[in-house]
Amino acid sequence: MKKLLVSVFTLASLIGAATPVSADQPAKHTVQKGDSLYEIANDYGISSHQLMAINNKRSHTIYPGETIELPVMPNANEKDLLSRLVEAEAKGESYAGKVAVATVVLNRVESELFPDSLRGVILQEYQFTPVSNGQINKPASQESKAAVEEALDYQGYDNESLFFYNPDKAYSAYLSAKEVTTVIGDHVFLR
Template identity: 65%
Template sequence: MFKKSLLTGLAAVSMLAFSFPVESFAHANTHTVQKGDSIYKIAMKHGVSAQQLQAVNDKENTEIYPGEQLQLPVALSASEKDLLARLVEAEAKGESYAGKVAVATVVLNRVESDRFPDSLNGVIYDGIQFSPVLNGTINQPASAESKRAVNEAVAYQGFDRESLFFYNPDKAQSDYLSSKEVTTIIGDHVFLR
């Protein structure tokens, strides 16, 4: 009797699991536009500004269409903000506030990019991307300025020049990076896409 109940329960759970639409398994940072959606409604649902949602999707107006996939700005938990602030502190110590915002922005751009992992932890701990991860300085506490820089970068998503890389040419050389387009130079860091 118990075995029959267990099998019936498993069958029901399996049917439920496979009956959800495929889009529910889509990338966590996207939204599929439904009939009746608007930029404003989607922005409110996800806790971002309508202007930021438009900027992330390169939309000059608020027109959207059912079935369209919209990229959502990266939303971070308190622990993720702390991790990013510690990375910014270690990577951009001694740089200007603008340089710290730009470093945080690169990390957020990577989360949104198809070329990198789609989580903050995945991007930060992706191989040998960031020297503070390798040398352990990411474990040091972040300054108040680095924390503010992270908050500004989160609010700034979609309004940047889509930088995906940065480096200090006085400390590192890279043939790979030298082939990339320079988006801006802030302090000792060169930002590229």
């Protein structure tokens, strides 16, 4: 019986090590002796190139004890929430604009300036108008859902935008002091 329990515990530990991380869980991996970037990426279902990009690595060299940042990997409910936010925030914008809005939210999860969960970032008070006016409760279009999927695949390759706004609809002295990273449609993206 004891051997069976140890075997079950060992199997559960191995399965848990390779399970994608939810956006509400820490997105980090501690390198163990014998690990490689390729194996870590494979365990989490991402490419080694994306893992390198997220960690600003120029080579595949890693060391035991090193902490590797992982991309945000939301569950189905978190993806739906993000898709609904993208739909409400970027309705009428291009597909690229929708991807950029989703990317801002994902970047905020990774930033020390914002909550460290997807839900926390989206529901943070005074951040997204659709949360306060209820527009986030409307269903997302297929295009917004696809934009979220692309933003998830694009993590690590972006220009680190943390903010966006439409200067025709809002003015912010705080945002005007930030560095513009790109302009897509009516939205200005900044870091």
